[in-house]
Amino acid sequence: MNAVASYGMVFGLMIGLVIAVILLKFANKDHRFKTQYDERQESIKGRGYKYSFYTLACLEAALAILEVGDISFGIERYLVHFIVLLISFAVLCVHSIWNGTYWGLNNNRKRYTAIIVIAIALNLIPVIASIANGTLAKEGFNSLPLLNVIVLIWMAVIGICALVKKAFDTKENEED
């Protein structure tokens, strides 16, 4: 891809994102889709956002130092930044799950479960396709759609955390 096409793609993506946010704002004018939390959940989420921000800031600072030192990573640079983003999201999610705040008061759990299943399938298909094509055997690890693999690992971590928390909650309820 030449430089003009690259800039065009990046600007196109940014403008698309801005339009999507504006449309979402308009569609959600009456806050029908806004998740409601109670006072304890709000305070826990606030703390979660703080921890998430600190994690992002620390990791990005560490990355900047490594890049100044010209230390290269085994994977593409955009993937490293993506991993940093996902780690900071994971901090927020794990903190929320562990404090019983992951679900809001008005969340439709069945709808969310369906969305999660679709997201897993969408990320799993390219991975399975690359394995089925035989590119994994020929070209090795780099032939995998790494972005999808990273997202799947992230989802697995959050899922395991949710299951462990659920097991703890069930045990506590039995003791009560």
Added chain:
Amino acid sequence: MKNLRLKAARAGKDLSQDQLASLCGVSRQTISAIEKGDYNPTINLCIAICKALDKTLDELFWE
């Protein structure tokens, strides 16, 4: 410190944590946290709990 009076009042009304939570407009985990003494509710939530359980603030929350 555990709030055993809240737990007793809830049990007296034969309500589960889930039922009390939906009466007060909060999550079950929040009621559980208040009973265990892990969370200090605001006065608004205390009043909502008292109304749901037909108790006064003194009876449930005053030490």
